[in-house]
Amino acid sequence: MKNRVINSFVDTQLKQYPILVITGPRQSGKTTFLKEEMSDYRYISLEDPDVRSLVLSDPKAFLKDYDKYVIFDEVQQAPELFSYLQTKVDKDQIMGQYILSGSQNFNLMESISQSLAGRVSIFKLMPFDMGEMKMAGWLADDLSTTMTMGFYPAIFQRGLNADKYYANYVETYINRDVSQLQNIQDKTTFKRFMALCADRAGQLLNYNELAKDTGISHTTARNWLSVLETSFITYPLGPYHKNYNKRMIKSPKLYFYDTGLLCYLLGIRQQKLDPLHPKYGHIFENLIVSEMHKQNFHRDLLRDLYFWRDSNQNEVDLLYSENGNLNIYEIKSSTTIKSEMFKFMDTFSSFADEESIKKTLIYGGNENQHRTNYEVISWRNIFV
Incomplete structure (x- = not known):
C-alpha cells in the first residue's frame, strides 16, 4: 500500500535532520514503505551476513561506498556502525543523508542515544491505523x-x-x-x-x-x-x-x-x-x-495519553490535553447509547471544574451524534 499517512511527515523531517529513524514492530510495513516511498535512496539490509561482514571489517570504507542517500534496514544488527555514522554526518552536514530502520526498539534506541542524539528524527511505523x-x-x-x-x-x-x-x-x-x-x-x-x-x-x-x-x-x-x-x-x-x-x-x-x-x-x-x-x-x-496511539505515531502528534481512576472505581478510559482543552473519552462496545455511559465523564468533570473539558463517547455503533455536553463517535470514525 502506497502513501502511508506517515509519508508527508517523513518528507518534512528529511529536510531538517541528517538521519531519519523509522522503527516499529516486525512486519509492520517498514521495509515496504522504505522501498516504495524512498526509491531515490539505495537500500541495504544489515540482516544480510555478507553486508554485516563488510561493516565489521572496515566501517569507514563501507560508508565511503554508501556515502549519502542510503537506507540501512535492520540497522540494530550492526551497532558498530553508529559511531562512524556520527562522524560522517557531522562532517558532511547533509540533510536526509541516511535513513535507518529497525524493529528492536531497545537495541536501536540505545545505539541512537549513545551516538546520534540530536542528529536524528524518529518515527514509529505501526501496523495500519x-x-x-x-x-x-x-x-x-x-x-x-x-x-x-x-x-x-x-x-x-x-x-x-x-x-x-x-x-x-x-x-x-x-x-x-x-x-x-x-x-x-x-x-x-x-x-x-x-x-x-x-x-x-x-x-x-x-x-x-x-x-x-x-x-x-x-x-x-x-x-x-x-x-x-x-x-x-x-x-x-x-x-x-x-x-x-x-x-x-x-x-x-x-x-x-x-x-x-x-x-x-x-x-x-x-x-x-x-x-x-x-x-x-x-x-x-x-x-x-x-x-x-497509532494516530499519534503516524501523524506525528504530541499527545500524552492517560487513563484516570480513583479508589471509588470512578474511571475515564482515555484522556489527553491538547490546545488548552482536556479531552476525555468513555469507550463502550455496545451498539446502543445509554445515559449511564456518560456518568464517569461527568464525575471527572466535577473534580476538574477548573479545566476546559471536551467529553466524547466512542461506542460500537455506526452513527455519530452531537449532544449538548458530549460528542458521540462511532468506532469507524475516530480519525484525526
Missing part, C-alpha cells in the same frame, strides 16, 4: 471482524488467513526476536506469559499476580514484559497525574498494539467474535486506545 485501512478499502463493516483480523499489512495485501498469520508471527517472534533481546530458555513458559498478558489487556497491571500465574519470579515478569514492550507487542497506559484531592490509582494499564494478535493469544479464532464473549469489551477498549 483505521484511517489507512479505510482509505485502502480494507476496513470491515463488522466490528468483530475488524478486531479479530487485526491490522498487520500482509494479511490484507496478500490475502492471508489471519489465524495462520498470527500463529506464525508468535512462533517467529519467540524463536527469533525474543532470543535476541533476552536469553529466554523456556519458550513454552514465555508463550504462556504472553497469553496471560492478553488475558489482562485493558486491566491494571499487577506484576505479582502475573508472575504467580505464570510460575516465574516478580523480576522475571518485569523483564519479560519489558521484552514485549521493546518489541512493540504491548505497552503501558499510565494514570493521569493530577489527583483532584482524591485517592488515585497509580498502576498503569496493559494494552496490546494489535487486536488481531490479542485475539489469537486469547484463543479467539476467525471469523466471528461474539459480542457476548466475556473479553469483548476489553478487546474493543484495546482497539480504540491502540488506534489513538
Whole structure:
C-alpha cells in the first residue's frame, strides 16, 4: 500500500535532520514503505551476513561506498556502525543523508542515544491505523471482524488467513526476536506469559499476580514484559497525574498494539467474535486506545495519553490535553447509547471544574451524534 499517512511527515523531517529513524514492530510495513516511498535512496539490509561482514571489517570504507542517500534496514544488527555514522554526518552536514530502520526498539534506541542524539528524527511505523485501512478499502463493516483480523499489512495485501498469520508471527517472534533481546530458555513458559498478558489487556497491571500465574519470579515478569514492550507487542497506559484531592490509582494499564494478535493469544479464532464473549469489551477498549496511539505515531502528534481512576472505581478510559482543552473519552462496545455511559465523564468533570473539558463517547455503533455536553463517535470514525 502506497502513501502511508506517515509519508508527508517523513518528507518534512528529511529536510531538517541528517538521519531519519523509522522503527516499529516486525512486519509492520517498514521495509515496504522504505522501498516504495524512498526509491531515490539505495537500500541495504544489515540482516544480510555478507553486508554485516563488510561493516565489521572496515566501517569507514563501507560508508565511503554508501556515502549519502542510503537506507540501512535492520540497522540494530550492526551497532558498530553508529559511531562512524556520527562522524560522517557531522562532517558532511547533509540533510536526509541516511535513513535507518529497525524493529528492536531497545537495541536501536540505545545505539541512537549513545551516538546520534540530536542528529536524528524518529518515527514509529505501526501496523495500519483505521484511517489507512479505510482509505485502502480494507476496513470491515463488522466490528468483530475488524478486531479479530487485526491490522498487520500482509494479511490484507496478500490475502492471508489471519489465524495462520498470527500463529506464525508468535512462533517467529519467540524463536527469533525474543532470543535476541533476552536469553529466554523456556519458550513454552514465555508463550504462556504472553497469553496471560492478553488475558489482562485493558486491566491494571499487577506484576505479582502475573508472575504467580505464570510460575516465574516478580523480576522475571518485569523483564519479560519489558521484552514485549521493546518489541512493540504491548505497552503501558499510565494514570493521569493530577489527583483532584482524591485517592488515585497509580498502576498503569496493559494494552496490546494489535487486536488481531490479542485475539489469537486469547484463543479467539476467525471469523466471528461474539459480542457476548466475556473479553469483548476489553478487546474493543484495546482497539480504540491502540488506534489513538497509532494516530499519534503516524501523524506525528504530541499527545500524552492517560487513563484516570480513583479508589471509588470512578474511571475515564482515555484522556489527553491538547490546545488548552482536556479531552476525555468513555469507550463502550455496545451498539446502543445509554445515559449511564456518560456518568464517569461527568464525575471527572466535577473534580476538574477548573479545566476546559471536551467529553466524547466512542461506542460500537455506526452513527455519530452531537449532544449538548458530549460528542458521540462511532468506532469507524475516530480519525484525526
